[in-house]
């Protein structure tokens with residue numbers, strides 16, 4: 001029904017009136033019985049998408065050794081590409097990019113590939129016994145071990161990570177047995193002290209999993225080997241050495257590090273409207289064998305999402321998406337940055353992304369939780385709220401309450417667990433490919449699915465059977481449903497989205513007000529005034545962020561101006577309430593001061609802050625993506641340590657992202673301080689000066 005201009009004015013007047021007075025109390029959206037997507041769409045996805053199929057894909061991927069840029073990685077790429085073609089995905093192809101020590105992708109250094117052909121470790125005396133082999137447990141040979149061999153006595157060196165561990169020991173030409181981190185033992189024992197090689201005993205998860213072996217990567221000048229034994233095997237051997245037994249071992253390794261290629265598998269489901277742009281689904285396909293949960297699981301999930309959506313579209317059960325869905329299977333980080341560097345035009349078209357890494361394990365067995373990690377504060381975006389809504393919907397219907405009335409939408413596989421869906425919606429974390437795409441210049445707001453902890457992480461125990469078909473189904477379901485929402489742009493969904501982001505923004509503002517109150521409550525008399533300043537900053541930042549997140553809804557649909565006007569009205573409402581929240585904090589601060597017999601202080605800027613307020617850094621547009629320490633060393637000649645680099649590494653990551661040619665250094669300091677913890681402005685200035693010396697900032 002068309003609306004007249006007058007009707008519209010009256011409508012917005014009442015709308016404005018209504019939302020102003022309804023600002024508080026805030027409903028918590030955590031009890032999400034009703035989904036943002038129509039239930040018929042969700043039902044179609046739930047009927048089609050399969051955790052059992054995903055489990056099967058994992059088995060196919062996990063038996064291949066997929067170390068980055070290694071020769072065998074190609075087999076995994078080919079297998080994924082074949083499946084994607086079979087499932088009817090479009091534009092399926094494998095892209096390659098040089099991987100050698102002389103190549104850079106923006107600020108990330110490439111590395112050659114490591115290929116191992118053969119490696120065995122035996123006791124030859126007193127009694128012949130095989131200790132381990134690469135064929136049976138690939139991770140028992142450290143990554144970047146190289147062709148070498150030795151028959152020599154095994155010498156116990158304790159931790160083996162410090163020179164003092166080797167006092168009075170002659171290890172030249174011998175093989176050391178160490179309990180410390182193999183990556184630290186190897187350069188010391190082999191490069192410095194002339195040992196032939198190293199054997200270490202696994203310490204990670206050792207009490208729960210005595211028979212697994214952890215992955216190690218070594219960097220040595222001398223071609224050598226490190227073998228890792230399970231805790232059980234290693235401890236038995238250690239006891240023999242400590243009792244004074246002479247043990248001779250024989251190690252034989254055939255392995256090389258050579259220039260190789262990174263390979264990405266790319267596929268799409270084309271959108272109906274190219275102008276509506278794209279969304280990106282990523283999963284890293286690399287890692288040692290088996291690497292099932294990490295990350296055959298993410299790779300399998302996005303493959304199953306592609307199969308499911310393609311089939312439902314072909315059957316007419318869901319509409320063709322407006323935006324293109326782009327799937328990329330990558331070697332972790334390297335493949336993402338290589339793709340970004342070679343396809344700036346495609347990255348430019350990406351509206352948002354979701355990265356899948358370690359998304360399949362049994363929640364109950366690992367005592368773990370499904371995490372939706374949102375985009376960083378530098379990338380406020382509606383993508384978080386779309387996924388949050390769907391995640392809470394699945395949780396609402398897949399946790400059994402006493403009155404048992406809520407489970408109207410079970411998401412369960414045929415053969416998997418009946419675990420409750422334990423989840424958490426959390427702030428940004430790095431550690432996987434969303435780290436690349438969330439960069440301020442690449443500018444693809446990317447959420448991250450992760451299940452954590454995993455007691456088989458980076459070990460030989462990361463096998464297909466630790467993945468739960470039910471959990472794989474839930475992850476894939478969430479990815480598929482989110483993709484459907486993100487690639488539509490109908491006015492109906494745009495309206496729902498505006499309501500979703502608005503109500504969640506209010507909830508988040510309320511949470512941040514509470515955080516500001518807590519900061520004042522927890523203050524001592526010494527830091528009360530300083531904390532009041534930070535509390536006010538928390539409020540300023542949450543308003544800035546939520547306004548920016550809500551404004552992104554205007555990019556969702558270009559088919560209905562009404563939605564944009566509605567969003568504008570909501571934006572005004574949120575903005576107008578900021579003063580009330582700021583007053584809340586000042587009143588509480590004043591009351592606290594009175595209670596503690598302190599005189600309230602006015603907030604003012606110190607000299608450094610005043611200076612920072614006048615400085616506006618700009619990024620060098622040619623250097624996109626996150627910064628690596630290698631790049632700094634390469635530019636500056638040696639590694640510079642600054643106080644800020646000892647803090648949470650996400651702080652420096654976000655400082656770079658907040659450099660947008662508009663923010664002052666004080667704005668940047670305030671933004672990262674609200675996101676993580678208060679940072680001295682002088683440290684931020686110093687860090688940005690370092691970036692400037694390296695040519696990253698102009």
Ligand SMILES: [Zn+2]
Nearest residue numbers: 294295357358
């Ligand atoms: Zn991973």
